[in-house]
Amino acid sequence: MIRSIRSPRRRVACRLALSALPMLVACGGGGGTAAPAAPPGPPPPPVPTSIQRISADPAPVAAGAVLGDSMRVRVVDANGRGVAGVAVVFAISGGGGSVSPAIASSTSDGSAATRWVSGPTAAINTLVVSSGSLTPVSFTATTTVPIGPPAVVTLTSPRFVFLDSGATAALTGTARDANGVTVPNAAIQFAARNTSVIGTSGNVLTGLRRGQSIVTASVGSATPDSVLAVVVGANGITLQTDLTRFDIRPDETFTVPILVDLRTSTERVGSAAITVSFDPAQLTFVSRSAGSAGVNVTVSDAQAATGRIAITFADATGFGGRVELLRLTFRASTATGRTGSLVLTATELNSATFTDLTGRLTALTYPLVIR
Numbered sequence: 001m002i003r004s005i006r007s008p009r010r011r012v013a014c015r016l017a018l019s020a021l022p023m024l025v026a027c028g029g030g031g032g033t034a035a036p037a038a039p040p041g042p043p044p045p046p047v048p049t050s051i052q053r054i055s056a057d058p059a060p061v062a063a064g065a066v067l068g069d070s071m072r073v074r075v076v077d078a079n080g081r082g083v084a085g086v087a088v089v090f091a092i093s094g095g096g097g098s099v100s101p102a103i104a105s106s107t108s109d110g111s112a113a114t115r116w117v118s119g120p121t122a123a124i125n126t127l128v129v130s131s132g133s134l135t136p137v138s139f140t141a142t143t144t145v146p147i148g149p150p151a152v153v154t155l156t157s158p159r160f161v162f163l164d165s166g167a168t169a170a171l172t173g174t175a176r177d178a179n180g181v182t183v184p185n186a187a188i189q190f191a192a193r194n195t196s197v198i199g200t201s202g203n204v205l206t207g208l209r210r211g212q213s214i215v216t217a218s219v220g221s222a223t224p225d226s227v228l229a230v231v232v233g234a235n236g237i238t239l240q241t242d243l244t245r246f247d248i249r250p251d252e253t254f255t256v257p258i259l260v261d262l263r264t265s266t267e268r269v270g271s272a273a274i275t276v277s278f279d280p281a282q283l284t285f286v287s288r289s290a291g292s293a294g295v296n297v298t299v300s301d302a303q304a305a306t307g308r309i310a311i312t313f314a315d316a317t318g319f320g321g322r323v324e325l326l327r328l329t330f331r332a333s334t335a336t337g338r339t340g341s342l343v344l345t346a347t348e349l350n351s352a353t354f355t356d357l358t359g360r361l362t363a364l365t366y367p368l369v370i371r
Helices: 008-026
Strands: 050-053 066-076 087-094 098-100 103-105 111-117 123-130 137-144 152-155 160-164 168-170 173-176 189-192 198-201 204-207 211-218 225-232 237-240 253-261 269-277 283-290 298-300 308-319 322-332 339-351 361-363 365-370
Touching: 050 123, 050 137, 066 087, 066 123, 066 137, 087 098, 087 111, 103 111, 111 123, 152 211, 152 225, 160 168, 160 204, 189 198, 198 211, 204 225, 225 237, 225 361, 237 339, 253 269, 253 339, 269 322, 308 322, 339 361
Parallel strands: 160 225, 237 361
Antiparallel strands: 050 066, 066 111, 087 103, 087 123, 098 111, 123 137, 152 173, 168 204, 189 211, 198 204, 211 225, 237 253, 253 322, 269 308, 269 339, 283 322, 298 308, 339 365
16 A cells, blocks of 8 residues: 655645635636726817906007007806807997907917007097807097197087177187097187177177177187177067078078067067068079968069069967968079078068057078088
8 A cells, every 4th residue: 555645845835826726716717808997088178158358448549549469358168268269359339440350269278369450530449359149348448639729610509699688698619620629728709790789708799789790709710600699679579580500501402481579579460571582593492381370471472583582461360479470491502602691571560459560670681601
């Protein structure tokens, strides 16, 4: 009988082999290898949510100057990160001027810029920056121009000023240079052509006696302006129209009412004989229509081609207040610079009680120019 003999070295080797068996089982008995996990995908592209101003509003500059080579904005997402490749529109919304470029694509940090040139006059310039449906932002800048000498005087007072005898009225005016900029502290002088009717002291007019006078406002060689000042006597009456300007456009058609204004008088006008005269080379009579007062007037326009229209009426009851007798329509000549006048006269003006009113009447003459 043969007996197995195990040496100590042999027993150690066996134990090592047996201890390795669980490791082999844990590795899998099929002999395959597990696949590595997939890497994460790229983040979604940022979505623009707003436009932010980077540049501040420019300081005031001369008209026509460059307001900045880099009027900058930034397009950002909800987290404040810049968004690249967004079309940004730069547009002038006030004051004139230009931008270049008008459309820019935002850079990698979300910024976009343009070159802004201001408008040609003194003004508030506005630049609006937009992109699609995002809320726009804007920049503003003030442009100025050097003030030159007075070039034109403009009266802000009415073109026709009515005064009682002894009463006063103040005129106001503005002097502007060739660029339309107001010249401060300009020494505007006022002068009446008929100094027996109107007195002047600075810009204050004083009615001296019944009548009318042109009053001019001027400074140096600047183009002057003027008003028609009318002085009405005590308890006076006027024969007038409602014209508010002296200048008429070439070939303009316009209508004027012929009015008897009893002003503060309690009289009622009962009859009148009135003539409207004009230069037929400047004005052409077109038509006539009834006035708002309902006066039954007789009109003779047979001599209208020579510049004369006669108006008469008689009414036993008479008319009080501001009486519109009729309306006359004229067409202006095409000759620019043509001057003339629309002249109202009355050979008869009586009250309904047969009182002669002509001694209290101021009949107006309207100087006109086509321009």
